[in-house]
Amino acid sequence: MALQQSRRQIDDETTPSRQTVAIDAEDVHVIYDDGTEAVQGVSLAVEEGEFFGFLGPNGAGKTTTIKTLVTLLSPTQGTVRINGFDTKNDPQAVRESIGYMAQETSIDLELTPRENLRIACRRYGVPSEQRAERIEELLALVDLRDVADKRAETFSGGMQKRLDTATVLVHRPPVVFLDEPTTGLDPEARLQVWNYFEEINDRGTTVFLTTQYLEEANELCDRLAILQDGQITHAGTPDALKSAVGTDTVTLALKEPTDEKRRRAMNAVRRIPALEVAAIETTADGLTIEADNARAATSELFTELTAADITVADFDIQSPTLDDVFLTLAGEGDTGENGPANEATNVQEVAR
Numbered sequence: 001m002a003l004q005q006s007r008r009q010i011d012d013e014t015t016p017s018r019q020t021v022a023i024d025a026e027d028v029h030v031i032y033d034d035g036t037e038a039v040q041g042v043s044l045a046v047e048e049g050e051f052f053g054f055l056g057p058n059g060a061g062k063t064t065t066i067k068t069l070v071t072l073l074s075p076t077q078g079t080v081r082i083n084g085f086d087t088k089n090d091p092q093a094v095r096e097s098i099g100y101m102a103q104e105t106s107i108d109l110e111l112t113p114r115e116n117l118r119i120a121c122r123r124y125g126v127p128s129e130q131r132a133e134r135i136e137e138l139l140a141l142v143d144l145r146d147v148a149d150k151r152a153e154t155f156s157g158g159m160q161k162r163l164d165t166a167t168v169l170v171h172r173p174p175v176v177f178l179d180e181p182t183t184g185l186d187p188e189a190r191l192q193v194w195n196y197f198e199e200i201n202d203r204g205t206t207v208f209l210t211t212q213y214l215e216e217a218n219e220l221c222d223r224l225a226i227l228q229d230g231q232i233t234h235a236g237t238p239d240a241l242k243s244a245v246g247t248d249t250v251t252l253a254l255k256e257p258t259d260e261k262r263r264r265a266m267n268a269v270r271r272i273p274a275l276e277v278a279a280i281e282t283t284a285d286g287l288t289i290e291a292d293n294a295r296a297a298t299s300e301l302f303t304e305l306t307a308a309d310i311t312v313a314d315f316d317i318q319s320p321t322l323d324d325v326f327l328t329l330a331g332e333g334d335t336g337e338n339g340p341a342n343e344a345t346n347v348q349e350v351a352r
Contacts, residue, residue, distance in 0.1 A: 053221035099168030158189025248294035
């Protein structure tokens with residue numbers, strides 16, 4: 001399948017269908033005073049309640065883009081609307097309706113979690129009569145009730161990140177921006193923070209996440225956009241992006257793999273409707289099968305092989321990963337005038 005054709009399919013399958021959009025950016029450019037164009041025509045639309053991932057290598061423009069979305073930077077060209085508010089015309093309304101978690105924590109390490117949350121409540125205008133209940137609710141959400149009155153400087157990096165998460169949620173923002181929030185955390189702490197992000201998203205909060213951890217993006221995000229050199233080059237669901245760069249590969253090692261058994265095994269595979277167009281090759285031990293939906297057809301595959309009196313000695317299945325997507329993108333970087341860099345305008349429509 002040609003990559004360009006795959007992109008069109010991703011577009012059809014993942015373009016937001018609902019009219020209500022929480023984050024709407026159109027043809028956004030950001031040019032610094034030295035002439036550097038860090039963001040070059042980014043367009044995207046994120047639905048209410050969506051968990052949206054924004055990926056890209058260092059220097060791609062992810063942080064510049066997110067700072068533009070949260071009003072810390074103003075676009076040189078283009079428009080941004082968050083929760084219906086224009087970031088240029090009504091930046092204060094935007095700030096009041098979002099939470100923003102930067103790469104570095106914004107908590108005061110000399111204060112306790114409870115004290116940090118009290119300050120955040122005042123800063124975001126949470127009514128005084130609601131603050132105590134809201135603080136207790138957030139301490140429970142991020143699992144810090146037992147240490148609510150201990151100074152944050154004694155906490156691990158993961159605990160500090162969890163407290164930082166709580167401080168940006170005090171005013172119940174409908175949209176939360178997370179800029180590489182788990183950088184530097186150990187795997188256990190990262191998983192704990194993931195749980196809190198998933199929980200707030202399950203409650204209806206729209207989450208916009210920039211990350212360099214591909215596993216994080218694959219696990220959490222409904223859709224992804226990939227940024228390179230200030231432009232969106234690919235967008236879609238994690239599965240659609242992975243399918244665009246490769247297929248599932250099934251390796252079968254047969255017990256006593258004779259030519260006749262390999263032939264019967266191949267015929268059994270061909271009887272499965274989902275694998276009729278699969279690419280099948282014989283090997284010394286058995287077969288390899290390449291197909292977009294081979295993983296989903298695994299159960300039916302074993303049923304047909306058993307019916308054909310074929311015994312499988314070993315079995316392996318590999319699917320494309322987001323790492324493969326990034327490796328493919330890296331290989332496309334210098335493809336010339338017909339390459340993906342010149343398809344950016346079309347690809348950006350996928351994100352809308």
